[in-house]
Amino acid sequence: MDISYLLWLQQIRQHLGLVMEQLFTGISAIPGSPLTILIPAFLYWCVDKSAGLFLMFNFSAGRMFNQLVKNTVCCYRPWIRDTRIIPARDALPGASGYSFPSGHTQITTAIYGGLGWLYHKKHIILAVLGVILPLLVAFSRNYLGVHTPQDVIMSLIESIFVLWFSVYFFKWMENRQDRAGVMLLTGLSLSALFIIYVTFKPYPLDYQGGILLVDPVDMQVDCYDAAGYLSALMLGWFAEKKYIRYTTECSKTVKFVRMLIGVCCLGIVYAFIIPFVRNIMDERWGAFMKGFLLYIFVIFLIPAVFRWIPSFDGKAGKRHTI
16 A cells, blocks of 8 residues: 555656655755754854754654664665566665654754744744644655655654653653752663664664675664764753853844854864764764764854953943853
């Protein structure tokens, strides 16, 4: 039934032509855009620290859970299961590895669904986007022939579950401030156990035309990347709470300066630091450090710059830290 559905969508895609295919390719690329990092970072730096942390936790916990399921089930892509499926060519670079569940759908639901949940009472547009964007991305993955309906439905279900868990986790953290140490140890332990599991578990080694269908190392790279995000979140969250303790209560001018500094710092991390680190490390640990560096800069190192570099706020008429 799932293959029949994809074949039906494939006929529609071929009939509507390249313009619609490119449109859905663009929609499918939403979770890979810089906004995935910048939206939570902007909230964390300039609007509401708790809201930014919530989105980052929802993203990183959901992504690691998604990779856990993906590497446990080890389900092949639709065109491997049935050669009649012809995926859109431009969608193939983002459709490597196993199929179930959809990572694109999970990321979109975590960021935009989480954003919609946070502000659904104040901004109805964000609430609507929080529902529409995940559904559009989920459908685009089917339309482009790179995921089955089961892949995206499962991803939506697990993302909603992680969102529910994130809500109650943050309530638990807010009730007792001394739980930060427990959170840190638990998060780092889970990341370590996750890495051990995906590294040493058995994987199917099926070949087609003498070519390995899915290389386990490639799948482990994505898992190490996910573990890097969660590890940095837990460590950065704990360290910022203990040593920085900056506030988002500042003028629009200061917020603009913060965002400018933050974007410039992340640009340097993306362009220079991450490529250097990945070149000198094993592929898997290089991926871990990529996720780790991004979130440790967002959560701890860049706020440290805000905290200690003095800035003049003309509106307030006094000097204070950024």
